[in-house]
Amino acid sequence: MSAKALRGEDLEVVLAEKRYETIGKIVKASVRKREAKLTFSDMLDKVFLHKYLGIPIFLAIMWAVFQFTFEVSSPFMDMLESGFGLLGKLAGDATTPLASLWADGICAGLGFIMIFIFPIFFLFVALAILELSGYLPRAAFVMDRAMYKIGLPGKAFVPMLMGFGCNLPAIMATRGIEDEKDRLTTILVNPLMSCGARLPVYVVIAGALFPDYAGTVVFSMYILGITLAVLMALLFRKVIPALKGKPGPLILELPPYLTPTPASVGMLTWERGVVFVKKAGTILFAGAVLMWFLTYFPWGVEPGSAESYAGKLGQAVQPIFSPLGFSSALVIALIFGFLAKEIIVETLGILYGAEEEAAIKSAIAANVSPVTGFAFMAFVLTYLPCLATVGIVKAETGSWKWVGFLILYELLLAYAVAAVIVGIGSLL
């Protein structure tokens, strides 16, 4: 009879347990120990790695991180926004295409997305503190049992957590997972971890439609992403022949707890945040100009109206999304969001002709119901990774087949999740 049949557990886990049992016996018989003092790290590990308290503590800390990100960055966003507003007025009335490009395309479009540099950097500051303090490896350890149950190895936890920052380096970080099936499953579910680029969408829509509970609504998107990743990992492990099987056991060396220095936190934050700054100077700038052109041309039409190029595009695709209640403006934003998720907010700003966060929030509150807004946020969370992430998935899997599968399953899942939200919302 196999070990699996005897214990009802995975053979590798049983072998690992037996191996450590034997090591323990040998050490006990051959090493004489002096009574060692408990270190501060030992004390903290007793609770942070606690069987029952470990996961609730981790969730509470993550909630605090998102409160910090959302609330503390808000006045800085307002200040930068005012700065861009003043710059936009330098060109005077936007009556010529060039003046309109400056005021409506660059200052209102790109400027609007630039203000999200604050919540993105604040999130990275918080994650850097957790990482440098030594807590994140503990979180991986605490989550290992849960990760194993959902069909992912404990080593997948760090790439999954990195996905909250950016899916691109997170997918590259899966290289540390030895087993190919484990690695592939982690890559396929990683885009469901809500990256920093999606944060501006949540901040604007939650702030507009759920002003009293914005932080909690944003947090719920992250929880939804984690839940979907769990469900998809379980499903893939059971259904897809190439991914069937159980993950490998976790072997991890826990570093001692340290107090992070401002310099080390700053360096790690900059290393990660600079990706957004580079994106703003390239793809987001190009996206703002393209969106301005589609919204304001043919020159002379009402910007974003049915006669504009963007309006025509939205009308062509919108019927697919009408069961979800998405307007053509939301649909256009989703289409351009494939380039980079930040463009969604940029697009809404240009389409609604809103130059300030307060104006776009008013426009959203006037045009979008809370249920549709929540479904839209869930759709943005789920529907597609950005273009750059698709490229890295191709590079890491070496197969267009997996890229195609990722795009297809995410689109179907997004539609299904949004439909469920709209369905439940209509009953309330």
Place this chain on the structure above:
Amino acid sequence: MEKINLKAAGGYALVLGVLYVSVGVLEILSWIGIHLSGFVIPGDLFGGLALLVIGTVYLSGVKTLLAGKEEGLAFLFVGAILSATFGVIFLLIMGAHWLNYWLGEEEFSTIAEFRPEIWLFFISLPVAYFIWKWRKLQK
């Protein structure tokens, strides 16, 4: 060498645990729409759950500490770290809201902004003495 009074630490952990759990329950009830206390307790589901977690951490160490075992200090220390994390974050949030008020973006009420996470953090500060003393004894 002077030792840590573990029973006193246990008693303090009990007080903090009960306070955190009570306020956590009140925040959740307030979120549902049931307002039981005369204090300003915000309605916040996740905030309430987080306070329950911190309260549970404190309470988990009480029995061991009252039995005179040093291991119980671990729960008191981690509880204090969590209290400080939440207290500092809500102080920063209070500061950010004040800055928004200064910019003319929103209203500001000191009483409403002084969240329970902040005053509970101040009440937890004496735990720093136990941490300092324990670390001194370890050296």
